[in-house]
Amino acid sequence: MREWDPRSASAAEVRSLVETVNAVLAADLPDDPPWRDVQVRDYLAETMPGERRITWVAEDDRLPEGESKIFAHVSILLLGDIGVLEVLVRPELRRRGLGRQLVAVAARRAYLEGFSSIGVEAIGGTTAIPFYESLGFEREYVETRGVLNLDSVDWLALGGMASGISPGYRIEYHPGGPPDHLLEAYAQAKAEAQHDDEDLELAPRSSDPQRLRDSIETLHRRGLKPYIVLAIHEATGAVAGLTEVVVPAQHPERADQYDTIVVREHRGYGIDRAIKARMLFELRAAEPTLRQVQTWNAQHNESMLKVNAELGYQSDRDWYEYIADVTQLVQSLELS
Ligand SMILES: CC(C)(COP(=O)(O)OP(=O)(O)OC[C@H]1O[C@@H](n2cnc3c(N)ncnc32)[C@H](O)[C@@H]1OP(=O)(O)O)[C@@H](O)C(=O)NCCC(=O)NCCS
Structure with missing residues (x-):
């Protein structure tokens, strides 16, 4: 050794x-x-x-x-x-x-x-x-x-979900990572979600703009291509929700859905469902070799599990x- x-x-x-x-x-x-x-x-x-x-x-x-x-x-x-x-x-x-x-x-x-x-x-x-x-x-x-097979997705139903967000919010797609002008608002959304977490921080969230930039650059250097879909609250410009997927060069058939956040005060407006549905459309177009997306959720996070089930995710294994x-x-x- x-x-x-x-x-x-x-x-x-x-x-x-x-x-x-x-x-x-x-x-x-x-x-x-x-x-x-x-x-x-x-x-x-x-x-x-x-x-x-x-x-x-x-x-x-x-x-x-x-x-x-x-x-x-x-x-x-x-x-x-x-x-x-x-x-x-x-x-x-x-x-x-x-x-x-x-x-x-x-x-x-x-x-x-x-x-x-x-x-x-x-x-x-x-x-x-x-x-x-x-x-x-x-x-x-x-x-x-949870693992979702892209070939079992009902794209028509998914289209309805992607556009089912309440008025007052706008969805944006950012392949490669959040643009500079949104870094601050993006990090803010992550910082607010940090309080809700109970896990061990084996992969800490990047909740300040510089750390966020570093983390996106690190993903790219490791061969993990990031894709981001976010919801902007139009009245304030705040990032109300975000979802992050990376497609690893090591296994581009299966992407990892890393983090999905809907900031507490913006819950109940269809953001989770809409940003994840939009992400699947974008991934299908951008990554021709992609077959599956995997994600991890705490069992108590019932609303997210419900949305994942609607999107077509199937529970796979427990990760401890x-x-x-x-x-x-x-x-x-x-x-x-
Ligand atoms: C977990 C792992 C590293 C263990 O390696 P290993 O060389 O077999 O471990 P050791 O021989 O040192 O085992 C130490 C003790 O662990 C426990 N243990 C290990 N494997 C076990 C098994 N299959 N069943 C029950 N006990 C087990 C036993 O107590 C064992 O001591 P013993 O053999 O004297 O009873 C190996 O099984 C492995 O690489 N697993 C991969 C798991 C994984 O992460 N897979 C998915 C990611 S790609």
């Missing part, structure tokens, strides 16, 4: 890691599209300003020069006072203690760097759940993933956020 820098890694190493990701996907999430070897290096290397991602790989070192066989991978993204972990072990090499060893290396680094906790997203129905629980991680938050105290984790891993 060694620390690994995707920036200086060979093309063979990156290719081998993609193969491992795809072997893991085939075993754990067989309905998710496999990764392409497109901008994977950028995806792994780029972070927001002030954040760092440290990566280790386990590889077969008996191969000839120029070949590579990476069979396991761990990374920890250090942000704020939390480290966000990602661990993958090839299916045929599981239950031999490799995963535990990888977490131990990353946790020790987070401890040495003074971080207080480690968070991780674990997908329901996969081996990650018993794995993190065996390491003492505690479940903090759950969301349900787990957390562990770094000191306790390091101690228990060293004792075991």
Whole structure:
């Protein structure tokens, strides 16, 4: 096992890691599209300003020069006072203690760097759940993933939804990110929604204009193309609602719907339904390879779940956020 820098890694190493990701996907999430070897290096290397991602790989070192066989991978993204972990072990090499060893290396680094906790997203129905629980991680938050198949969308009905917004609001579409003149109002809408959140902030929202700009630039550098649809309250110019989708270069068949916000005082005017419906029309036109859009919602968010069901999203799996105290984790891993 060694620390690994995707920036200086060979093309063979990156290719081998993609193969491992795809072997893991085939075993754990067989309905998710496999990764392409497109901008994977950028995806792994780029972070927001002030954040760092440290990566280790386990590889077969008996191969000839120029070949590579990476069979396991761990990374920890250090942000704020939390480290966000990602661990993958090839299916045929599981239950031999490799995963535990990888977490131990990353946790020790987070401890040495003074971080207080480690968070991780674990997908329901996969081996990650018993794995993190065996390491003492505690479940903090759950969301349900919904997946929408574009070929099952009723576009006529969707057209009605897209235009069903109350008078006094205007919908705008911004491929690539919000324009400069809207950054302030956009960040304001995000800041207001921040108060409603209970999750672990493993992916913090960008609620000030500079951070927002940085986050959009980071998405582009990682190969994640952002699309934004927003609703403007015409009387005040405020951003009343917004929805963000990214289309990853690594799997352009399936887009991620990241964040949808309707600012509290603008709820009840059909904004959620209208901006999401408009987004689907725009994506269909802009991204010919796109087949599916996935989104994540808290189970208590009944109004958003209802709208998602109307649009054609089908509940897929639960996604959990787990957390562990770094000191306790390091101690228990060293004792075991
Ligand atoms: C989770 C994962 C990293 C574990 O790797 P691993 O090398 O098998 O883990 P370890 O052998 O170190 O297991 C440590 C402990 O975790 C628990 N555990 C791990 N897998 C388990 C399973 N399938 N069932 C029950 N317990 C399990 C056990 O307590 C195990 O100790 P034991 O083998 O002595 O009983 C690996 O299964 C993996 O890569 N999963 C991918 C999951 C994922 O995120 N998929 C979707 C994203 S693409």
